[in-house]
Amino acid sequence: MHELALSRSIKNIVTKAAGGRKVVEIWLDVGSLRQVIPQTLTHCWAIVAQPTELAGSQLRINEIPAAVHCYVCGQDAQVDVFSLYRCPNCDSDRVAVIAGEEFAITHIEVEA
Template sequence: MHELSICHSIADIVTRHAGGRPVRTVHLRIGQLRQIVPDTLVYCWSLVSQDTALEGSELRVESIPAQIRCAECDHVETLTAPVMRCGMCGGQQVSVVAGDEFLITSLELAEA
């Protein structure tokens, strides 16, 4: 369960950026191609934040669908199955254009 170590890293980053202010919500954007289970990440956040300045804060995860672009026909499509092939022309020379993200997008802070 690597989500626990990921939450420790997120907590370190959030604590530094909050500058001592109470954190209400941490917003994340995670691509579907990342091998992260959002529900497990949220659960691990409750463990990592317990008995810290982040206790009571919420982790909100926005899941980003995986998308590919075909090098042959320039078609962009959202993947519904783990098949890296263009649905328009069948080309296999594709590049990932979305779904590989892992970002802390914003923090909601309480008044100090």
């Protein structure tokens, strides 16, 4: 339940980026390793945005699955969050996480 804290960070970043313009949508990349529940984040966002000039803006969350690169078979593969560190193709444990840790605001949509 740190989505409330995260919403406050989002508010600060978006307020600065918007430069006073009316924000309609906020697009996020959220990796599945980030322990963020999209519905909870959306709910918290509504609460945090409500008393501000960002009231009514919508979070758009692009969920990115976790993936690993295997140093043994050379392949990249999507993995379950709970079976990290194991290549689903060759069962090697010589893998590196290459996706799933994203947590960034990519862009916002403002009224022209």
